Amino acid sequence: MAKVTSLNVNGKKLTVDVDSTVSLLSVLRNDLVLTGSKYGCGEGQCGACTVLLDGVALRSCITQVGRATGKQITTIEGLEKDGKLTPLQEAFIKADAMQCAYCTSGMIVSASALLSKTPKPSREQVIEGMNGNVCRCGTYQRIIEAIQVASGQAKEVAG
Amino acid sequence: MIDDRELIEAIEPERYELFEAPQYNFAFDRRDFIKAFGLGIVFIVPVTRAIAQQRGESGRGGSQSLPNDIGAWIHIDENGDVNAFTGKVEVGQNTRTTLTQSVADELHVPIGLVHLVMGDTDLVPFDVGTFGSRSTPTMAPQLRKAAAAAREMLIAIAAEQLQVAPNDLRIVDARFVNHDKSKTLTLAEVAKGRKLVKVIPDDIAITQPKDWTVAGTSVTKVDASKFVTGKHEYTTDLKRQGMLYGKVVRPATFNAKLVSSVTKDAEAIPSVKVIVDGDFIGVVAPDQQTATKAANAIATDWKSPGQPSNSQLFDLLRKPAANTRGGGGTRPQGSIAEGLAAADKKLEQTYTVAYIAHAPLEPRAAVAEWNGDKLTVWTGTQRPFGVRGELAEAFHISEDKVRVIVPDTGSGYGGKHTGECAVEAARLAKAAGKPVKLVWTREEEFTWAYFRPAGVIDVRSGVKNDGTITAWEFHNYNSGPAGIQIKYDIPNTDIRFHPSDSPLRQGSYRGLAATANHFARESFIDELAHAVNIDPLEFRLKNTKDERLRAVLNAAANKFGWGKSKPAANHGFGIACGFEKGSYITTCAEIAIEPATNKEDDTNKRVRIVRVAEAFECGAVVNPLQLKNQIEGAITMAMGGALFESIQFDNGKILNPKFSAYRVPRFSDLPQIEVVLVDRKDLASAGAGETPIVGLAPAVANSIFNATGQRLRSLPLVPRGLNTNAKS
Numbered sequence: 088m089a090k091v092t093s094l095n096v097n098g099k100k101l102t103v104d105v106d107s108t109v110s111l112l113s114v115l116r117n118d119l120v121l122t123g124s125k126y127g128c129g130e131g132q133c134g135a136c137t138v139l140l141d142g143v144a145l146r147s148c149i150t151q152v153g154r155a156t157g158k159q160i161t162t163i164e165g166l167e168k169d170g171k172l173t174p175l176q177e178a179f180i181k182a183d184a185m186q187c188a189y190c191t192s193g194m195i196v197s198a199s200a201l202l203s204k205t206p207k208p209s210r211e212q213v214i215e216g217m218n219g220n221v222c223r224c225g226t227y228q229r230i231i232e233a234i235q236v237a238s239g240q241a242k243e244v245a246g
Numbered sequence: 247m248i249d250d251r252e253l254i255e256a257i258e259p260e261r262y263e264l265f266e267a268p269q270y271n272f273a274f275d276r277r278d279f280i281k282a283f284g285l286g287i288v289f290i291v292p293v294t295r296a297i298a299q300q301r302g303e304s305g306r307g308g309s310q311s312l313p314n315d316i317g318a319w320i321h322i323d324e325n326g327d328v329n330a331f332t333g334k335v336e337v338g339q340n341t342r343t344t345l346t347q348s349v350a351d352e353l354h355v356p357i358g359l360v361h362l363v364m365g366d367t368d369l370v371p372f373d374v375g376t377f378g379s380r381s382t383p384t385m386a387p388q389l390r391k392a393a394a395a396a397r398e399m400l401i402a403i404a405a406e407q408l409q410v411a412p413n414d415l416r417i418v419d420a421r422f423v424n425h426d427k428s429k430t431l432t433l434a435e436v437a438k439g440r441k442l443v444k445v446i447p448d449d450i451a452i453t454q455p456k457d458w459t460v461a462g463t464s465v466t467k468v469d470a471s472k473f474v475t476g477k478h479e480y481t482t483d484l485k486r487q488g489m490l491y492g493k494v495v496r497p498a499t500f501n502a503k504l505v506s507s508v509t510k511d512a513e514a515i516p517s518v519k520v521i522v523d524g525d526f527i528g529v530v531a532p533d534q535q536t537a538t539k540a541a542n543a544i545a546t547d548w549k550s551p552g553q554p555s556n557s558q559l560f561d562l563l564r565k566p567a568a569n570t571r572g573g574g575g576t577r578p579q580g581s582i583a584e585g586l587a588a589a590d591k592k593l594e595q596t597y598t599v600a601y602i603a604h605a606p607l608e609p610r611a612a613v614a615e616w617n618g619d620k621l622t623v624w625t626g627t628q629r630p631f632g633v634r635g636e637l638a639e640a641f642h643i644s645e646d647k648v649r650v651i652v653p654d655t656g657s658g659y660g661g662k663h664t665g666e667c668a669v670e671a672a673r674l675a676k677a678a679g680k681p682v683k684l685v686w687t688r689e690e691e692f693t694w695a696y697f698r699p700a701g702v703i704d705v706r707s708g709v710k711n712d713g714t715i716t717a718w719e720f721h722n723y724n725s726g727p728a729g730i731q732i733k734y735d736i737p738n739t740d741i742r743f744h745p746s747d748s749p750l751r752q753g754s755y756r757g758l759a760a761t762a763n764h765f766a767r768e769s770f771i772d773e774l775a776h777a778v779n780i781d782p783l784e785f786r787l788k789n790t791k792d793e794r795l796r797a798v799l800n801a802a803a804n805k806f807g808w809g810k811s812k813p814a815a816n817h818g819f820g821i822a823c824g825f826e827k828g829s830y831i832t833t834c835a836e837i838a839i840e841p842a843t844n845k846e847d848d849t850n851k852r853v854r855i856v857r858v859a860e861a862f863e864c865g866a867v868v869n870p871l872q873l874k875n876q877i878e879g880a881i882t883m884a885m886g887g888a889l890f891e892s893i894q895f896d897n898g899k900i901l902n903p904k905f906s907a908y909r910v911p912r913f914s915d916l917p918q919i920e921v922v923l924v925d926r927k928d929l930a931s932a933g934a935g936e937t938p939i940v941g942l943a944p945a946v947a948n949s950i951f952n953a954t955g956q957r958l959r960s961l962p963l964v965p966r967g968l969n970t971n972a973k974s
Contacts, residue, residue, distance in 0.1 A: 109535055117491075117533060122483035123476020125656075127607045128688040132905035135607055163476035176474040183466045183875050187338025188473035189607040189656030195474060214913045221905065223607045223657055224338050225882025226875065227916045 091152050096121065097165025107153030112136045114152045115162060123163035123192045127221070134220030137193040137200075138162050144200035146219075163192035166199060175199055175237040182233035186224035194220050198234050207238050260726030261377075263664050263696050263753030264632070286323040287403075287442040289396040291388050318371055318388040320349065320396050326420065326434030328353060328360045330389055333373020334381045335365035335628060337658040339935040340872045341381045343468045344461075347869060348386045351460035352393035352453055354417040355433070357468065365630045365652030375629035377660055377754060379827045379933025382868060386931065387452060394453070395446035404436050455866035455927040464871030469654075480656050481611040481626045486681035489613065491534040492674040493541040495527040496690065499898030500751070502548035512540040520544065521677040528670065530678045534685075554749045555896035560598050560702045563724040567745040576731070578740040582706070585717025585738030589708025591777045596704050597766035599725055599961040600892035601697040601750055605910060608656020609691035612671035615681040621648045625668040626655035633665030640669045641676070659883070660754035660936075661695055692903035697893055698755030699748060701725025703766035713780045713788045722763060724748060729760025729826040729940060732767065733792040750895060756880070757936040760826040761887065761943060765961055768822035768944035773957065782821050782948065783808050792825075794863055794926075798832040799823050801861035801922045806834035816840070817856065818953025822944035828932030829864040830924075833881070833941025835917075837949040842967050850967025855885060855915070855946060861922040862938055865929035873934055877921045880938035885911045888943035890965045 089107040093100055096119060103118050115121045115138070124147055127135030131146035138147045139161035140154075166173050175198055178184075185191045194217070201208060201216035208216060213231050222230065235241040321329045330349045336342040342362050350357040363369055365376075373385075397417060404422040405412040408429045415422050422431040455462060472478040497504070507527055509520045518531045518540040527544060531537035554562055586592050612625035621641065627633045630650040638645040655662065671684040686694070706719040717738040722730055727743035743759075755761075775785035783803050787796060803809070803821065813819050816839040823832040836857040842850055858881050867873055890909050894901040902908045943961055950964075951957050956972060958964070 106535075113534060116483070120485065121476075122479065125480075125608070126482065126685065127609075128905045130688070130904055130906055133607065167475060172471065172474065176471075179474050180466055180470040183470075183871050185467060185470065185473055186340060186875060186879055187607070187655065187657035188467070188470075188478065189338075189480065191473050192476045214916070218913045221607065221910055221912060223605060223659070223883065223910065225879035225911065227882060227911075227913050228878050228919055229875065231913070231916075 112147035135193040178233040178237040184229035184233040336654040355420040390452040489681040490530040492684040493537040499550040502550040505547040508545040511543040553898035580738035599762040604661030606657040609686040610667035611685040612668040614671035614675040636665040659756040696753035699752040725762040726759030728758035764940040798861040802832035806859035818949040820948030829937040833945040835945040855917040863924035864932040877938040884942035
């Protein structure tokens with residue numbers, strides 16, 4: 088079986104030793120101890136495992152790690168720059184766009200992919216872009232607000 | 247004050263999962279109260295005698311190893327940090343934030359100085375569990391008492407240290423300051439070098455809501471930065487030295503007994519260990535892939551009895567249960583026959599609700615570690631002490647040998663009251679001699695957890711042409727008695743809950759049966775209003791004098807613009823109200839009937855919820871932001887159970903155990919949500935995690951009737967869309 092021996096994660100080249108057919112999520116979480124990406128369903132239906140592959144959002148639970156070799160992988164742990172939260176992360180806090188927050192990593196990674204493609208998304212574009220991410224606590228309204236605040240389209244969220 | 251144990255046993259018998267027998271029977275064979283806190287000052291709040299006595303009674307989850315007469319404690323450490331200890335856990339209801347606010351408010355310190363230690367059975371006082379919306383009404387006052395007493399006692403100590411009169415000192419931003427600010431001390435300077443334990447009198451006064459400064463304000467999740475960066479470690483994220491990964495081999499159906507198993511192929515895989523103990527079969531391996539591969543390599547033969555399917559469900563539920571715990575109802579008032587005789591219109595209807603799944607995004611998970619005969623388990627549960635009891639029972643050890651630690655958890659909604667995953671992980675770890683992590687798959691979570699009870703509800707009533715309801719007969723089969731009582735002024739009532747033998751494992755779900763009972767009641771109230779041609783809002787107001795209910799009815803109606811305009815073509819308006827767990831609610835909904843978006847359902851129309859206005863009153867509001875968040879979330883979650891969520895089962899199998907087959911609300915389902923908080927500073931705060939969920943289903947059913955003339959009486963209302971040709 089083909090092996091994967093190195094991965095580019097969050098700007099660093101990391102050494103691994105895994106079969107190429109293992110899920111990217113499993114390698115990130117168990118081998119690299121980057122546990123910000125979550126397991127939620129294992130079938131690409133909930134978005135909790137979302138990471139960026141060369142800037143494009145994908146479901147790491149149904150992606151074989153072999154597909155990620157030679158590409159830039161970005162996880163939730165890689166979004167902060169110089170220890171500073173991104174505007175999107177700040178906006179999630181200010182909008183209180185989380186309850187249990189288990190979905191939050193996937194939401195923020197998906198939203199950052201959305202914003203890099205569509206810097207000022209309409210409400211409809213946010214809904215379309217984020218529809219693959221599930222929040223069982225039901226904070227969708229606040230997540231939409233957070234994304235719109237981060238994209239400079241809405242002011243601070245009221246209450 | 248109602249004690250939690252009393253609440254469970256007397257009022258909420260539908261918490262079925264708390265009365266279950268242990269799942270596995272393994273063949274296996276006090277610590278001091280004040281642990282080494284280090285230096286500083288500890289303030290202890292005893293609970294009332296009545297509660298302490300009840301805690302001593304037997305029952306699952308009862309803990310005997312900690313003093314059972316202590317409700318909360320606060321430790322001021324040598325750094326001046328305030329550590330508050332509670333047995334409650336954080337599962338997304340953001341009680342970590344609101345309890346922190348209450349402590350900071352009472353102690354007059356900034357919120358950042360307060361650290362809440364939650365859900366660690368070796369460190370925190372006994373607590374029956376985080377459910378029933380009890381954290382705010384029962385835990386917040388206990389922590390406030392500790393903080394209030396701490397404030398006064400600390401001032402006395404500081405006054406002595408500064409040689410001033412105690413009444414000359416105040417605490418301002420965690421500093422003791424005298425009148426002209428000539429003398430100050432920090433919390434750290436007061437706590438330094440001390441080892442004091444102070445017991446607080448139970449009758450100490452706490453700050454009333456009108457004088458709150460930190461509480462009552464909108465504070466975002468206290469440790470939100472850990473969550474937006476992925477740094478928070480849920481149970482599923484934990485790693486221990488030498489940890490192995492586990493996998494349990496599941497039977498093909500429920501209620502199966504293991505006949506035989508062939509494990510040699512699994513055992514042949516290097517580094518794999520197979521554990522067979524009674525009906526339990528599991529494996530451990532150095533990584534998850536190998537564990538899964540080994541589990542799949544085990545051949546098993548199970549003996550299963552024939553079991554019912556969805557199609558027989560509601561007939562089954564009408565049969566009386568063998569065990570009638572919690573049955574009966576309140577004493578009937580007046581006479582139903584006389585009430586019906588006095589009515590101009592008599593109506594009778596049956597409503598049903600399906601089993602639904604909590605589907606918490608973090609599935610059940612546990613990391614178990616044995617050190618000699620001492621067991622430590624990290625797991626996401628709403629009942630750390632209950633799970634400790636389950637573990638002690640499963641392994642025939644005393645509870646003081648078991649420590650359960652609950653990291654802030656990926657939601658529960660009433661679905662994580664039990665410790666099945668913790669028990670399994672501990673069994674695997676015992677055999678492996680190493681720490682073991684076990685994370686249930688989504689399919690396991692959908693199959694082997696418990697469901698919100700299904701139910702059948704019969705209602706019979708009569709109404710006069712002037713809108714006066716004359717009789718109210720209400721029978722709930724199986725789903726439960728929560729929210730079954732009424733605030734309508736009806737002279738003749740007979741309201742009962744009838745337990746049934748459920749074909750599926752069932753238990754608590756956010757709001758319990760209040761959703762089913764509100765769905766049936768408020769749909770039927772709507773039917774009565776239409777029978778006598780009275781506006782549904784006016785009809786409700788006419789039949790209740792309860793001021794708190796009237797206040798939320800009017801508040802929601804105003805926000806929604808009820809009666810101000812007519813719905814557009816193919817749109818409908820609906821209203822529903824209610825009360826439960828000390829809170830009052832009214833929900834108004836607007837729905838639209840639209841062309842189907844899904845090919846499979848092209849004969850049926852889509853029901854889209856366009857707009858929801860909900861008014862909610864739960865006494866004094868502790869944190870408007872978090873309360874709004876809970877209400878919005880409850881409305882969103884409620885849409886699933888109202889419109890499309892339903893567990894399908896046949897012959898001991900769940901047929902839709904994954905998100906691709908069990909639809910949950912998504913961004914595209916989101917309506918415009920408007921929340922009105924009715925803040926009653928003159929009333930004690932009630933919990934608010936549950937009751938905001940109960941109004942949506944009937945409001946939507948009533949708006950579908952408003953739009954189409956079709957009366958839908960089963961939840962979910964439109965799992966395959968709306969057949970507009972159907973007759974109601």
